[in-house]
Amino acid sequence: MHPALGEPVFAQWYTSEGARTVSAALLGCDVGSLQMELCNLLINPLNHDFALRWHRGDVRENTTPEEERKALASWSRGVRHVPLVHALYEDACLYLVPKSHKVPRTDEQRVHSTTLEPPRDPLAMPGAIRLVLQPSETVFYNSNILHCATYDAKQRRATLHATMGDTRGGSTRAKPGQRMLDALIEMRNGVQGEVGYSLTG
Numbered sequence: 001m002h003p004a005l006g007e008p009v010f011a012q013w014y015t016s017e018g019a020r021t022v023s024a025a026l027l028g029c030d031v032g033s034l035q036m037e038l039c040n041l042l043i044n045p046l047n048h049d050f051a052l053r054w055h056r057g058d059v060r061e062n063t064t065p066e067e068e069r070k071a072l073a074s075w076s077r078g079v080r081h082v083p084l085v086h087a088l089y090e091d092a093c094l095y096l097v098p099k100s101h102k103v104p105r106t107d108e109q110r111v112h113s114t115t116l117e118p119p120r121d122p123l124a125m126p127g128a129i130r131l132v133l134q135p136s137e138t139v140f141y142n143s144n145i146l147h148c149a150t151y152d153a154k155q156r157r158a159t160l161h162a163t164m165g166d167t168r169g170g171s172t173r174a175k176p177g178q179r180m181l182d183a184l185i186e187m188r189n190g191v192q193g194e195v196g197y198s199l200t201g
């Protein structure tokens, strides 16, 4: 989103009504409580394929089932965020286990997700599905859903990856992020479509 890119469309996407409304609905907060966190562009590796292991955003792989249950149950009260993934080209990198953000892993799912090793076959994870996003599709998910990704050096990828948080979680990131989101929305409204930002450091 850096203004030096001369490309306001990324900020327009991140601050769009759709992104804000869906994020707020998933976080269970008002649009006014949203905070910006990160927004980056994920691209394919140039030389080597690689993969990201199965993980949850905010729960470690080695938690006990009881700790995991508590951590998942507290998502709606603590610091939390919703990732948004928006494909510019077809993107089949992401795998996830639907509904797994609500329940601790089964014993078999733990076998596939307690080490730092990336999976050889992501679909060996019980309940896993592969997401195939078409250009301009956005997927939103709970950060604690069990997910992993594979990256193919031969497959062009340019996908926006952002997160929105909820200031009520009390995050130290909340205030600057909230101010930036407000400023961007104000700017967007004021200049009829032209969006930039001012941030140093």
Ligand SMILES: O=C(O)CCC(=O)C(=O)O
Residues within 6 Å of the ligand: 042, 052, 057, 085, 093, 094, 147, 148, 149, 161
């Ligand atoms: O590359 C992706 O889409 C997944 C990234 C991911 O797993 C994460 O941000 O935790």
